[in-house]
Amino acid sequence: MVRDIIIWPDPILKQVAKPVDRVDDGIRRLLDDMAETMYAADGVGLAAPQVGVLQRVIVIDVSPRQEGQKLLHLVNPEIVRTEGTRVYTEGCLSIPGEAEDVERADKVWVRALGRDGKKFELECDELLAIAVQHEYDHLQGTMFVDHLSSLKRELIRRRMKKLKLEQAEERAEDRADMVKGASKHESAL
Numbered sequence: 001m002v003r004d005i006i007i008w009p010d011p012i013l014k015q016v017a018k019p020v021d022r023v024d025d026g027i028r029r030l031l032d033d034m035a036e037t038m039y040a041a042d043g044v045g046l047a048a049p050q051v052g053v054l055q056r057v058i059v060i061d062v063s064p065r066q067e068g069q070k071l072l073h074l075v076n077p078e079i080v081r082t083e084g085t086r087v088y089t090e091g092c093l094s095i096p097g098e099a100e101d102v103e104r105a106d107k108v109w110v111r112a113l114g115r116d117g118k119k120f121e122l123e124c125d126e127l128l129a130i131a132v133q134h135e136y137d138h139l140q141g142t143m144f145v146d147h148l149s150s151l152k153r154e155l156i157r158r159r160m161k162k163l164k165l166e167q168a169e170e171r172a173e174d175r176a177d178m179v180k181g182a183s184k185h186e187s188a189l
Helices: 025-040 126-139 150-183
Strands: 045-047 057-060 072-083 086-092 095-104 107-113 119-125
Touching: 025 045, 025 057, 025 072, 045 126, 057 126, 072 126, 086 126, 095 126, 095 150, 107 126, 119 126
Parallel strands: none
Antiparallel strands: 045 057, 057 072, 072 107, 086 095, 107 119
16 A cells, blocks of 8 residues: 655654564555555655654665665664765655755665564665665654755755645645535535
8 A cells, every 4th residue: 555655844754763563464564555655656765754654664675776686674774884985866755856965874784674574684885775874864763854954954844845835735625626526416415
């Protein structure tokens, strides 16, 4: 099921996600929904807080842009080691239409539980390393704009507030159209 992606600066995106007690059918369903949502939005990663769930769950698939990769399910991920630095132009599904240069570690090692509930560790480089750090930040209540100057962050915040207002107005118009259409139905009172 495709879920709605929360748009920044919604306060839920600033909260720290809680650890998952165990990987059960509910968590696997969340992982499936998140993957479906990520693919529908043409993203390479998604963290549970972005769909309104404050749990330490991430999905990442950089395979279209980095050879040899596949869909990853990370439950309770921890970045256990980093190496080097690189600057990458990042965007975010919760900040549509925006992209800025962010400095990240060049390589990261992440430890997590998989979809099966078993522990694993993964060495990540290139786009995968960037995606892991970006999504891990979401679990900490950090957005990529938090790595920018306060001026850039404020300009983006204003554009996102305007976008959210426009979306709310569109939804109100859609509801009004539905109500008008219903009143024409023969069963309407």
